[in-house]
Amino acid sequence: MDAALIKSLRPGKPSDLKPSDLKSSDPKTSDKKPTEARLPETRPAELDPSEFLAAAVRADxxxxxxxxxxxxxxxxxxxxxxxxxxxxxxxxxxxxxxxxDELYQGYHQCPAEVLDRTFGETAGYDDFVLVRDIEFTSQCEHHMMPFYGRAHIAYTPVERVVGLSKLARLTDIFARRLQTQEHLTAQIAAAIDEVLKPRGVAVMIEAEHTCMSVRGVAKHGAMTFTSRFTGMFRDNPAEQARFLSMVRGPNR
Structure with missing residues (x-):
């Protein structure tokens, strides 16, 4: 196999393929199947902890x-x-x-402090906790126009749980900053994962962006969905499916 073809199979990494991985042109060995090149397992890019553990703006x-x-x-x-x-x-x-000052007060609030107080009296509860339909309004960082919708957040505690209102407060802190929906989703999941250390976190956000509905293509009612899974939700498709089923509910 020539170098150009190898490069087309593995762009930028032709040296990764060994001669033994390629199909031989020798008739005696031509019936042997070539070794399949497997793509590496990918994980979501990690966020800088300063994005979700501390206030974004220092007092000084x-x-x-x-x-x-x-x-x-x-x-x-x-x-x-x-x-x-x-x-x-x-x-x-x-x-x-x-x-x-009101719309962007999230820059001056500390997400980690919202999740600091937890409760240990859970009677051995070992399933996930879901808070659905958390309404929010944020501002698109590209056009500084509002996008708004609902966040659905679940986590599976190890021993301690956080007050349910804290998940809504956490959402508001991140929403009251210039955002993209993808980044907002990732920040909420990362903060819960880092502070509570649960077995897993699931976050799904559905929102309408006014930068798309009142300008540009002007498509009113178009909804954008984003999700982020960590731990058991990321590793177990059945748990993802159960979370999504409960979020959608019987009447959705």
């Missing part, structure tokens, strides 16, 4: 002043052709900055 981190932030909004109003000084827009820069 240099930032523009509120006055500078309001001036930036004033500039944007002028950019779109508006008169920032007319009556209806005079307070808009202040209102926008105040809204941003």
């Amino acid at each position: 981190q240099p930032r523009p002043s509120r006055h500078e932030a309001e001036a930036a909004v004033h500039t944007l109003l002028a950019y779109i052709g508006e008169n920032p000084h007319r009556e209806g827009l005079q307070d808009t820069p202040r209102r926008v900055v105040e809204a941003y």
Whole structure:
């Protein structure tokens, strides 16, 4: 087999194939089946722990002043052709900055602290815990436009469980940052996995993105689904199927 064909089978790694793996051109050995090249098992890329264990903004981190932030909004109003000084827009820069303080408060909150308090009185419970239909609103990091939907979170505790409301609070912390849906899904799963050390975590998010529904292709109602599985959910397809069945429910 020539080098070009080997390269087409294993792009960038022609040296990985040994001569014994290739089909011989010798008629005496031509009936032997070549060794199949197996793709390596892949695992999800690991996140930087700083993304999901601590607040994203340090208290001493240099930032523009509120006055500078309001001036930036004033500039944007002028950019779109508006008169920032007319009556209806005079307070808009202040209102926008105040809204941003609320919409992006997740940058100043610590995800790990939300999961710190756990309970050990579980009576030997050894199945997974599922909180379904956690509503959230986040902001797309590409266009800074909202996307919103529901998160479904399950984990299988080892000995201790966390309060159910904490999973909703955790979702809100990550959602109140600039996000992609894929990253939001991965961060929620990683935080639970790292802090609670469960046997496995399953996260599924369904959301509508306004950057797709009110601009661009303008497809209202189009839903995006993402999921992340760790531990027993990743390794056991039956557990994945059971989780998805419970998320969808009989009326979905």
